[in-house]
Amino acid sequence: MNLLESINDPAQLRKLPPELLRPLADELRQFLLDSVSQTGGHLSSNLGTVELTIALHYVFDTPRDRLVWDVGHQTYPHKILTGRRERMHTLRQLGGISGFPRRDESRYDTFGTAHSSTSISAALGMAHAARLKGEHCKAIAVIGDGAMSAGLAFEALNNAGIDEDLDLLVVLNDNDMSISPPVGALNGYLARLMSGRFYAAARNVSRRLPGPVRELARRIEEHAKGMVVPPATLFEEFGFHYIGPIDGHDLDALVPTLQNIRDLKGPQFLHVVTKKGQGYKLAEADPILYHGTGKFNPSVGIVPAQSRTTYTEVFGEWLCDMAAVDRRLVGITPAMREGSGLVRFEQRFPERYFDVGIAEQHAVTFGAGLAAEGMKPVVAIYSTFLQRAYDQLIHDVALQNLDVTFALDRAGLVGPDGATHAGNYDIAFVRCVPHMVLMAASDENECRRMLTTAFHYPGPAAVRYPRGAGPGVPVERELSAIELGKAEVRRQGKDIAILAFGSMVAPSLAAGAELGATVANMRFIKPLDVELAVRLAREHARVVTVEEGSVMGGAGAAVAEALAAAGVVKPLLMLGLPDRFIEHGDPALLLASVGLDAKGIAASIRQRFGTAEPRLVVSNG
């Protein structure tokens, strides 16, 4: 019998006898592997949550009971069991289902996520809402050990445990991994809990467990008699009833434990131990490689392919080169060692490498502290995750004019991760901060030079660059800087001046060639090359700005402000990302869909300036 195909809704799952849950888990895991190997996606974490997902939907009355996933990259089993099995082949593709929970995708997705450590706060809000509305349901947050390391999670714990009547369950899915190995004292603490708490765990749940499990628990309890009762856990000190750790792949332990907890009142904390990559040997052996995958053949595994140099690799190499010549350089990542290109740096300069955990706010202020003492920190951070640390950027770094370099990876559209991970706002939110320097790299070599420029600049400076490869420009070995605030004209034309920023220089050059327009690589968003912008505006009948970032408040707006301040009134077309969230999909298709490929740029210019009389046009795409 194909069990999985018979489940289109958790209500159907709940009708299964418990002995069919194991075969269901095996089918689900196989389906998951087949499916993700054909679409790409977050594999290891999902292989690890198969049993936990089944048990949660089996025991709780979802969606009446609110299941809130943290990060949401481990929700494929949840998607499969909640009516989206047949759409899994569309995962993370244009028009397909998202790789993360989405409220508009399913009523089982109670809270949209993808940035980490929000689940306890959101579930707490839901638990309070239920009580205020007089509804009876449980709010359940499922959070990983990596996500648990963030301040936000602890803010929520701190707030939740004081309320003894709250119908809240926090499930800690502890697989002893973040994307890379977890860091910090919490990780050590969880490991100690795992080694020392089995007796307490068994004692806590044994009284209401079914036959065989109760017997096992009784034997453990018996065996442990005479042991010193361990002190209260950290989570108990926060006001939670702590249960665990239990084996998160053992349905015979998970289901009765959850059934037991279901009937308990007050904040509950269940510590579940799982294995990242469970059930697929290759992923178990290398959960980092299989954290996020492209398409691959499951019987062979991921085969490293020759590909073009990425901006991330350019950064990683620059960091090592600069660290070799300047001992003050310190590299900081908030839990994104692989994604941000710091693997080699850690190997070569371990004493100057800091993975601070999923803690963007701390990463930035930690950098500020280092800079305050004369070190030269480089904070490697995805544009989207810098959003988490905006106050730290302003209050701790910029306000004190501290010498921190920001390497802003994944600037612009990122593709399959979609709107949650798109780095669309950094231009708008960084350029308005005093003291900040902000550059956008138009090719790989310029990226290296800009990083050197930012590093030598004696204040806060950021370089933004996109996900993946650039135009393929060879990268020099020297560490040469660019003159601060100086743009360059890359193509001389007439009538139209295109002022392009970063990744939009290459398509603008192609559009400029088609239209006979002048094209400038503006390089700096701040300080803007006002002199060149004004001169080009004066010399041309029409001005166009192009950026891979939000048009509102973006680089085009900076040009508009500069022209207005200089009293230059010219028809101005501002191209960039529109005032809406852009979904997941192939990055090239996404850029084309918002008119930011060469064809789209040329078409927009023709469409807006196709009239005989130039007119002032401000477009938000």
Ligand SMILES: Cc1ncc(C[n+]2csc(CCOP(=O)(O)OP(=O)(O)O)c2C)c(N)n1
């Ligand atoms: C605010 C934020 N920072 C960084 C990330 C990138 N990220 C996604 S998953 C992940 C690791 C999460 O570890 P854990 O919660 O233990 O889940 P696991 O991957 O082990 O299943 C990280 C760092 C993110 N999504 N959000």
Ligand SMILES: CC(=O)[C@@H](O)[C@H](O)COP(=O)(O)O
């Ligand atoms: C879930 C999450 O936040 C990360 O795993 C992210 O998907 C990584 O993105 P990149 O693939 O761009 O490194």
Ligand SMILES: [Mg+2]
């Ligand atoms: Mg983990």
